[in-house]
Amino acid sequence: MKQLYNNPVMNKEFKLRFRTEKSFLGIFFYLFALGLIGIGFIYMQTLTSQYGYFRPDESRIMFYVLSYLQLVLLLFTIPGLTAGVISGEREKQTLNILLTTTQSSLSIVFGKLFSSLSYLLILMISSLPLYSFVFLFGGISPFQLVSVFLIYILTIFSLGSVSVYFSTIIRKTIVSTIIAYGVMLFLALGTALLFGISISISTNWFGASSSHPIPYLFAVLNPFMVMLSVFEPSFSDQMNKLFFNIDLPLWIPYTILYLLMFFLSMMGSVKRLRPNMKQRK
Amino acid sequence: MIEIKNLTKKYGNFTALDQLTLKIKEGTVFGFVGANGAGKSTTFSILATLLPPTSGDAFINGFSVVNNPSDVRKQIGYMPDFFGVYDQLKASEYLDFYGASYQIPVREREKLIPQLLELVNLSDKKDSYVDLLSRGMKQRLCLARALIHDPKVLILDEPASGLDPRARVEMKEIIRELKMMGKTILISSHILPELAEMCDEIGIIDKGKLVIQGNVHDIQKQIKGEKVIVVKLMKDIHSAIQFFEDDPNVSQITINEKPNTFTFIYRGDDLEQKQLLRNAIMKELPIISFYEQDTDLEDVFMEIMKGVESSETTLQ
Numbered sequence: 001m002k003q004l005y006n007n008p009v010m011n012k013e014f015k016l017r018f019r020t021e022k023s024f025l026g027i028f029f030y031l032f033a034l035g036l037i038g039i040g041f042i043y044m045q046t047l048t049s050q051y052g053y054f055r056p057d058e059s060r061i062m063f064y065v066l067s068y069l070q071l072v073l074l075l076f077t078i079p080g081l082t083a084g085v086i087s088g089e090r091e092k093q094t095l096n097i098l099l100t101t102t103q104s105s106l107s108i109v110f111g112k113l114f115s116s117l118s119y120l121l122i123l124m125i126s127s128l129p130l131y132s133f134v135f136l137f138g139g140i141s142p143f144q145l146v147s148v149f150l151i152y153i154l155t156i157f158s159l160g161s162v163s164v165y166f167s168t169i170i171r172k173t174i175v176s177t178i179i180a181y182g183v184m185l186f187l188a189l190g191t192a193l194l195f196g197i198s199i200s201i202s203t204n205w206f207g208a209s210s211s212h213p214i215p216y217l218f219a220v221l222n223p224f225m226v227m228l229s230v231f232e233p234s235f236s237d238q239m240n241k242l243f244f245n246i247d248l249p250l251w252i253p254y255t256i257l258y259l260l261m262f263f264l265s266m267m268g269s270v271k272r273l274r275p276n277m278k279q280r281k
Numbered sequence: 282m283i284e285i286k287n288l289t290k291k292y293g294n295f296t297a298l299d300q301l302t303l304k305i306k307e308g309t310v311f312g313f314v315g316a317n318g319a320g321k322s323t324t325f326s327i328l329a330t331l332l333p334p335t336s337g338d339a340f341i342n343g344f345s346v347v348n349n350p351s352d353v354r355k356q357i358g359y360m361p362d363f364f365g366v367y368d369q370l371k372a373s374e375y376l377d378f379y380g381a382s383y384q385i386p387v388r389e390r391e392k393l394i395p396q397l398l399e400l401v402n403l404s405d406k407k408d409s410y411v412d413l414l415s416r417g418m419k420q421r422l423c424l425a426r427a428l429i430h431d432p433k434v435l436i437l438d439e440p441a442s443g444l445d446p447r448a449r450v451e452m453k454e455i456i457r458e459l460k461m462m463g464k465t466i467l468i469s470s471h472i473l474p475e476l477a478e479m480c481d482e483i484g485i486i487d488k489g490k491l492v493i494q495g496n497v498h499d500i501q502k503q504i505k506g507e508k509v510i511v512v513k514l515m516k517d518i519h520s521a522i523q524f525f526e527d528d529p530n531v532s533q534i535t536i537n538e539k540p541n542t543f544t545f546i547y548r549g550d551d552l553e554q555k556q557l558l559r560n561a562i563m564k565e566l567p568i569i570s571f572y573e574q575d576t577d578l579e580d581v582f583m584e585i586m587k588g589v590e591s592s593e594t595t596l597q
Contacts, residue, residue, distance in 0.1 A: 006381075008378055008381035008382045009382075011378075011381065012367070012374075012378045015369075015370070016367060016368070016369050016370060019369045020369060092365035093361075093365035094364065094365045094366065094367060096329075096359075096364070097359070097361065097423075097426070099330075099331060100329050100330065100331065100357065100359040101354065101379060101382035101383055102354050102355055102382070102383050102384060102430070103382040103383075103384075274350075275333050277330060277333045277334075277346060277347045277348075277350045278333070278347055278348070279333050
């Protein structure tokens with residue numbers, strides 16, 4: 001446990017990551033892109049608004065836009081930061097030496113995951129002042145902001161651990177990165193597509209008033225839909241009752257599934273990092 | 282200290298290690314010799330708990346690599362034949378990272394790192410970035426890294442490969458120092474004279490099998506059954522040659538380039554050799570040195586390999 005708290009891999013990765021200008025440039029461009037879009041949104045709204053000022057409901061839409069945009073950026077960044085953490089060490093021929101130390105596999109995997117994701121956490125935290133624009137104009141409760149950030153944290157840890165798992169079992173970084181991006185794409189777009197298809201099938205086959213749990217399963221896997229259910233709980237509740245006949249907010253099964261994904265991926269990575277010396281082959 | 286019992290490693294139909302059995306005593310520097318692909322690195326990887334064996338087991342200080350790999354890791358310092366280093370990390374930070382990986386407390390690491398850098402002659406490079414060091418320096422730093430938790434056993438896979446002559450000498454000196462510190466060292470190389478200088482014992486491995494094991498000189502004697510004796514005189518070399526020529530165990534007397542020096546091949550045992558020297562002294566030959574020359578180990582190795590190949594052909 002002490003190794004997790006005072007983790008050598010994590011300390012070393014922090015040192016390496018923030019020793020180069022790249023990380024700071026990354027933060028700059030990330031915030032620049034988010035800021036540009038946020039300010040551009042306000043500018044466009046005030047330009048087209050008949051009142052000539054930014055109203056609370058427009059501020060709410062801006063919050064949604066910023067939150068979705070941030071989610072897209074995070075999903076795009078997770079594989080890049082995590083899908084090469086173990087395979088990269090293997091390619092650099094540093095993994096073998098690390099594995100002969102007495103550091104536990106859990107400590108190595110956790111250190112790698114946390115050090116990579118902490119960069120994303122820094123990106124997220126540094127974007128908080130941009131959200132203050134929204135509070136300036138109203139329309140959003142602090143609870144919603146906290147909920148969005150909790151979804152971000154759960155999502156990056158879960159999908160990050162999946163990417164680390166691929167990095168552990170696949171020798172080449174390029175292959176593990178492609179597969180990790182494939183998973184992100186499936187969860188972001190694939191599940192939305194399957195959700196749409198299953199809704200249309202259930203309405204065509206069983207009638208418009210019919211409800212079916214299959215689309216619900218796709219909806220709970222999709223971070224965008226879960227985020228929408230947090231933004232607009234009443235809309236989400238109505239949809240749940242209408243389409244799925246399930247009276248359970250999307251974020252609850254999402255949290256359970258993504259936590260499960262996190263634990264399974266971590267366990268898989270820890271088990272596969274070092275060879276099983278008893279496995280005779 | 283190290284006990285390898287019937288260690289076998291198969292990759293599909295290919296047998297990389299075949300029933301390897303070996304015992305290495307504490308404090309011994311053991312050289313593992315073999316051509317590329319003979320099974321040296323496979324053995325080392327199994328001992329370093331990086332590769333599971335197909336059958337058999339190996340014990341380091343009593344701990345099984347199969348059943349207690351985490352205990353084995355505490356006992357060994359491993360240096361692979363090929364290894365990478367982290368960019369943007371200074372030499373002292375590199376050692377500090379591995380020290381932390383072995384759960385050595387910060388204060389202890391602070392004391393230990395300068396000592397290790399001193400041991401491998403890299404004190405002046407403590408603030409240099411590791412990726413900018415020369416290959417020889419990286420090898421030495423990697424050796425210091427393998428020593429950070431004060432392991433009893435060192436497993437060094439081709440530590441001198443790719444080094445220039447000066448760096449090789451430096452590496453040899455460090456290994457000699459480690460031997461004096463009482464470490465049990467398992468070292469592999471395909472350069473035999475280099476191993477002969479450093480090792481107490483050598484084992485020759487071919488196609489995954491241990492062909493021969495023992496003291497370097499014993500192996501030489503066992504294979505060739507003869508030794509080369511160098512004699513240096515103050516003067517009167519020709520009468521000395523005449524004297525030695527009369528001994529039935531002496532053959533191929535050759536005058537050396539060095540003044541008043543000649544060599545011959547001797548087939549007798551140690552007792553006969555002692556008697557021969559005694560007789561020469563009694564004859565008042567002005568001998569100032571009389572010693573056994575190290576046979577060229579490359580020749581010994583080739584001789585062994587020839588023997589292995591011919592026995593295989595006979596079996597077929």
